[in-house]
Amino acid sequence: MIHKWLQLASTPSVKAARERYGVAAQYARLDGTRDSDGPVRNDRLGEPEQAFIASRDGFYLASVSETGWPYVQYRGGPAGFLRVLDERTLGFANFRGNRQYVTTGNVAADDRVSLFLMDYPHQRRLKIFGRLQMVDEAADPKLVETVAVEGYAAVIEHAAIIRVEAFDWNCPQHITPRFTAEELEQVIAPAREEIEALRAENDRLRRSLSERGQPR
Helix, strand or coil: CEEHHHHHHCCHHHHHHHHHCCCHHHHHCCCCCCCCCCCEECCCCCHHHHHHHHCCCEEEEEEECCCCCEEEEEEECCCCCCEEEECCEEEEEEECCCCCCHHHHHHHHCCEEEEEEEECCCCEEEEEEEEEEEEECCCCHHHHHHHCCCCCCCCEEEEEEEEEEEEEECCCCCCCCCCCHHHHHHHHHHHHHHHHHHHHHHHHHHHHHHHHHCCC
8 A cells, every 4th residue: 555655755866765775675565666556545634643733733834945945934823723624634824924925935836845743742743745825815715714713813814725645654763852831831730739738738737736836
């Protein structure tokens, strides 16, 4: 069965590198080398991928310029701001930033993009190949409303719609665990509650000892 992400990523030069380092055979059944007409997997988002995407508060987005230079930027917002519209489509509100419009310009010429979605605490990473289209509010106000984030103070310039071509779960090796303030709070909240309980118990015991030491 062909792994769609590997098929797209496995260019002739990539295959040549695998041959050189002795790993071509293990990928030949997955990247279409042996059977280019076989059944395809990893071309649409399943429940695990959709749940993972819905819980992210940011991702890295790569596009390629007309000069061939790659451009990577970080997109962030409240958890779930990257919406799963269906198993082949993602959307997010493209908020106004520094107004360089590098990604917007790049995808106007070449709509192919790559997304990296990271879960640092659990050392998980989801990679997505897709095609990105920026849709102005004037062109489709209902679509912009669909990807809007309620209560988030930011100006929306476009609805960014990504047609998913393929995805891959990456190896967790070498992902350094990191935690957001919210994630840290979830970890330390039980310890803080225990400390407060111990402090209260300590105060109670102090009062009890003090009362016992007083003359009747």
